[in-house]
Amino acid sequence: MKIAILGGGHGCYAAAADLSEAGHEVRLWRRDAAALAPLIEAGSIRLKDAQGARDVSIALATANIGDAMRGAELILIPSPAIAQADIARAMAPHLVDGQVVFIPPGTFGSYVMAQIARESGSRADVAWAETGTLPYLARKHGEREVNVTIRAIHLPTGVYPARKEKEAIEVIRRAYPAVHGCGDALSGALMNAGPIIHPPLMVMNAAPLQHFERWDIHNEGTQPSVRAVTDRLDHERIAVRDAFGHAGPHYPLADHYNNDKWMYGDAHKQLVKSGDWREHIDLHTHRYIAEDTEMGLAFLASAARYAGVDAPIAQGILAIVGGFLGRDLRKGPRTFESLGLAGLSRDALKERLHEGR
Template identity: 80%
Template sequence: MKIAILGGGHGAYAAAADLSEAGHEVRLWRRDAAALEPVIRAGAITLKDASGTREIPLALATPDIADALRGAELIVVPTPAIAQHDIALEMAPHLADGQVVFLPPGTFGSFVMARTVAQAGSHADVAWAETGTLPYLARKHGEREVNLTIRAVRLPTGVYPARKAAEAIAVIRKAYPSVHGCGDALSGALMNAGPVIHPPLMVMNAAPLQHFERWDIHNEGTQRAVRDVTDRLDQERIAVREAFGQGAPHYPLADHYNNDRWMYGDAHKQLVKSGDWRENIDLYAHRYVTEDTELGLAFLASAARYAGVDAPIAHGLLAIVGGFLGRDLRLGERTFETLGLAELTPAQLTQRLHDGE
């Protein structure tokens, strides 16, 4: 299958190498041509995982998005949500009927990017899908080298518009057999683990993150009190899903720590053992704040408001992060209110998610 990978981060390089090795024709696009040059020059990415280190050739690495998208059946966009608007504008003139765009994860980006593309003048009949996490726990170790710690074994995925769910899931499963449908885009967005796991880690590790040059939030930073807050925040997420009529499995985050039933299987020990997450995190600029809190947690809190679910942990964490950022995160760009969804009745919202705008 012809697959376009859009992005230059850990997830994009992991996806490009992994899917190329699986036999797909992969085109990797990155806006930063200079940063992509080592991959263009080598024609390959160095992949490291439990099987060892090897060179994985790519069909194409290019800073020209038209070349990457041309003829692609599946478009994978494993980028932070803060990049989705700009990428949608770049994609818009080059999308074609029948393509499937997969956002792992999406932060409701399937809805937002579809709207952006349409407003940019594209009439392409495209399906947009999003899941709860990246298909990989991965970190880049060099300008064209990526270390893949673990692959996801379960990827619950929602589709926008939901009327195209069956065909979209069938296409994505050619690349990621671990994908399974979980309903519409809202259901997919409320599977997102980032806004549950990362905001408590940022807030409750704020002092050591600013004091030490490097700090492992998943090792020393994940103590009993942090876990308790995370579990309660996740209970709020699940309550919101249930209020919208979304059924199990909800993939409770406790399974990430306690057993092998979560999206990555039994991954937490491997994540800590890798040492790749002992890093410097800027509380004012890191994606755990700019993506998972400002966008993702704000979206979850707004969904709770719409559904009438009491979510004190979500709103409390949002208020604290807003306190050190100096702005009210309840008014963010990715909330029900800002997106114009708060004014819809539940029946109208369901129809909008099923049919599209």
């Protein structure tokens, strides 16, 4: 299958190498041509995982998004949510009928990017899909080198518009057999693990993060008190899913720590053992704040408000982060209010998510 991968982060390089090794024709686009130069020159990505290290050839690495997207059946965007608006505008002129766009994870990006692409002039009949996490726990170790600690074994995926769910899931599963449908885009967004695991870790590790040059929030930063807050926040997420009528499995985050039933299986020990997450984290700029809190957690809190679900942990963490950022995160760009959804009736919202706009 011809696959376009849009972005230059950890997940993008991991996907480009992994899917190329699986036999797909992969074109990787990155807007920063200078940063892409080592990959273009070598023609390959150095992939490291449990099987060892090897160079994997990539069909095309380019700073021209049209060249990357041309003829692609699947367009994969494993980039942070903060980049989605720019990517949607860049890709809009090149979208064609029948393509499937897969955003892991999405932060409701399947809905948002579809609106931006349309506002940018695209009338292509496209299916947009999102899941709850990246297909990989991965970190780049060099300009063209990526280490994959573990691969996802379950990827619950929502589709916008939901009427295209069957065809979209069939296409994505050819690249990622771990994908399974979980309903509409809202259901997919409410599977997002980042806004559950990262905001409590950031808030409750704020002092050591600012004191030490490097700190592993998943190792010594994950203590029983932190876990208790994370579990309660996840209970709020599941309560919101229930309130919207989304069926299980809900993939409770406790399974990430306690057993092998979560999206990555029994991943926490491997994540800590890798050492890749002992890093410098800026409390004002890191994507755990800019993406998972300002966008993802604010989205969850707004969905709770819409559904009438009490979510004190979500609202409290938003208030604390808003305190050190100096702004009200309840008015963020990914809230029901900002997206114009808060005024819709339940039936109108369901229809829009199913039929598209």
